[in-house]
Amino acid sequence: MSEKKKKPQKLKARLPRGFVDRSPADIRATDEMVANIKSVYERYGFDPVETPIFEYTDCLGKFLPDQDRPNEGVFSVQDDDEQWMSLRYDLTAPLARHVAENVNTIQLPYRTYRAGWVFRNEKPGPGRFRQFMQFDADTVGAPGVQADAEMCMMMADTMEALGIKRGDYVIRVNNRKVLDAILLAAKIRTDDDGAQKLAVLRSLDKYDKFGVDGVGQLLSVKGRTDESGDHTKGAGLSDDQIDLIMSAAGWNDPTSGPKSELSDGLTLQNLEEELEGHSVSLDGVHELSAIRNLVRAAGYDQDRILFDPSVIRGLEYYTGPVYEAELLFDVTNEKGETVQFGSVGGGGRYDGLVKRFTGQDVPATGFSIGVSRLMTALKNLGKLGQDAVVAPVLVTVMDGDTEALGKYQQIVQSLRAAGIRAEMYQGNWKKFGNQLKYADRRGSPIAIIQGSDERAAGKVQIKDMIEGRKQAEAIASNEEYREARPGQFEIAETEIVPEILKLLASQAEDRALDGQ
RNA sequence: GCGGGCGUAGCUCAGUUGGUUAGAGCGCUGGAUUGUGGCUCCAGAGGUCGGUGGUUCAAAUCCACCCGCUCGUACCA
Incomplete structure (x- = not known):
């Protein structure tokens, strides 16, 4: 055998996928953005608080299945006493822990904000990383929808403070109780551990992506097949059930719903009428109406805050109003393609999260801005890095x-x-x-x-x-x-x-x- | 997770039906030029052809598996 010259094996420099090094421009842009957001929150009377990036895994959420490996999706390590710890995957669960642990010294209602890195162990994609920054604001110990209304207004103000023009964004609002009422009226199965309910909510969440027809297919028995030939199983609803949901959401009426001329008053009225006949709770609708009255009275019109039954958000812990901030302008990525940007932040009411620790009701509401994601959009909009730092x-x-x-x-x-x-x-x-x-x-x-x-x-x-x-x-x-x-x-x-x-x-x- | 596409130098890529020593442009380093960026010219460094195994006299090329990237989809606290 001929002796091949053996070179010392060079160590390959490589970054774990889904993680990025941040450039000077990125860091400066982030700092600028964070400062803008912070100034809004401060003006609203919120104070900063910071928690560590590690938490004991069981404190992070109720999402831990009983496996010897903590939940997929979170980065976890065992401490030297064998307790599982995880990198936080959002800022809300750690805040709930912080409040629960200091409930005797914290003056409720507690208005607080924080920016920080969060980690998710999932498949990364364009604009989706395994480490990214969130910027949260929460009001803990505030049961009334006034607090939710304030969150929506603060989100709208934040968008504008970042230079996003009115009309280029909208805050969409829904209520988990409304969804529950619709599902109850539609007689969604309850004997399957919530499987059908989850399937229905996920389908409705796709309204933005696939429209009425797509959602209809996803709700039906047959399901939906995409261009690549991949099939998604349907939620298994009958045509009558689908009809009821569609008409409650107002999606079969062109003058209502999110793609209309922003007539959210009609949406609410329509919801109320549809649900009334089914002897289900109207609490959710009434809460939405109350939020609507509050924000309108404060001068926030439906070009800024809009009611939209397709807003679902996290399926796990929200208990009442949910809201999300969406960008309405086209974003062009570095390859010159137009990207559907969608949501850059969202949140809602999570009345049960602190109670897990304390046993006492501590109602809370808050929202989270995806800083990294929003920054990408702002960069493409030319709202960031305008005055580049001059080299020395x-x-x-x-x-x-x-x-x-x-x-x-x-x-x-x-x-x-x-x-x-x-x-x-x-x-x-x-x-x-x-x-x-x-x-x-x-x-x-x-x-x-x-x-x-x-x-x-x-x-x-x-x-x-x-x-x-x-x-x-x-x-x-x-x-x-x-x-x-x-x-x-x-x-x-x-x-x-x-x-x-x-x-x-x-x-x-x-x-x-x-x-x- | 599922399905498609792709993987050759730091970057962008070429490489014929499987055939000798794997190339180009850009970039990089040095020189022309010891006190002046750019231009020009000259020279040089840089490659486990993503990995492993297989087929073959012979593999960058064909096959299998794996890894990575990418598009769609699923999931998303």
Whole structure:
């Protein structure tokens, strides 16, 4: 056998799927967004609180099946005492734990917000990650629908604070009790552990995606087959049952429902009429009407807050009003395709979540914004990163002796003291060309050059990198190019700070003009 | 989870019916040029052809399984 030369196996650098490294631009955009959201919540009188990213698995939710492996979908590890801990998958369950644990010291109603990373161990997709940021606001200990109405208004205000125009978003509101009443009226099976109920809710949730016909198929016995030939089993309802649900939701009436001209008053009226004849509870409808009256009185019209029976949200813990924020404008992704963006946040009333710990009723309502997701949309809308951060001014190094280096440091510090981003070149200074190349690639607006001649004369060369690039286009030969030193001028050392400030201001002005 | 498509250099891709040493462009490094980015020219580095096994005299190419990416679907606290 011929001996193949064996190379040391290089370790493959790789990121677990569904996770991303965040770029400077992303981090700055997120910070900007989070600050905007925060200012709205603060104005509404909410205070921050933060919980750790790990919790004991049993505190996270009631979703733990009795298996030796904690629920799929969450990242879990065992502590050294063998207790299961999990990375949180939302911010609501940890908040419920926090409130339950501190119920004696927390003044209810407790109005609180927090932003944080959450983790889901699921299949990632475009815009869906296994680590993403949520920004939540909750009112704990508030039983009335006023609290829900406030949440809806605050969500609407948040959208606008982020620069999303009125009409480009809508807050859709529904009520879990309404859904329950409709399902009761339609005589959905109750002897199957809620399987049919879940199937029906999931079908209704697809209204946005598949429309009336698609939902009808999903509700029926036969189910729905998509383009790829994949078949989804139906919920098994009769035509009469489907009819009842459709007409309660108002989907067989073109003047009602979410795709109409936003006539949510009709939707509510229609719901009430449909449900009245079936001797089921009208509480849900009445709650929705109350929310409607509250938000309308506060000036939030149906172009901002709209009632929509297709809003389902999480199937597990919501007990009353549920709401979600949807973007209405088209989002184009980096491949140039138009993407149906849909919901960027949502929430609802979860009256049972704290009670799991305390046994006492602690009604709560809150919502969550998908920060990463919303950021993608805003980026595409051009609402973020408008004023990109200008790269630092580069002080180049011509001589490596202590005296010269000291001088460069002194220049850098004087710029910094004046509030100018500045840095001294930290690579191999002996290749001067590389220093300017570095400045160029890095996007530095200005390079400062001081060789021994300049130092002796108390002068520095200021090189306007942007102007230099412009002038270079007219120069063909490299010799001439070097000779010309485009965009460069000499000033006295003492003038560095004012000259740099002046040049930066003029560059900023040029950028502003270009942008128009 | 289920179904389709794809996987060749850092990136975008070519690679004939299975046939010698797997190529290009861009990028990267060095040089022309010890104090000036761009342009131009020269040179160089960089590959387990996603992995494993199989068929064959011979596999980047054919087959099986696995992994990854991607599209649809299911699930989504």
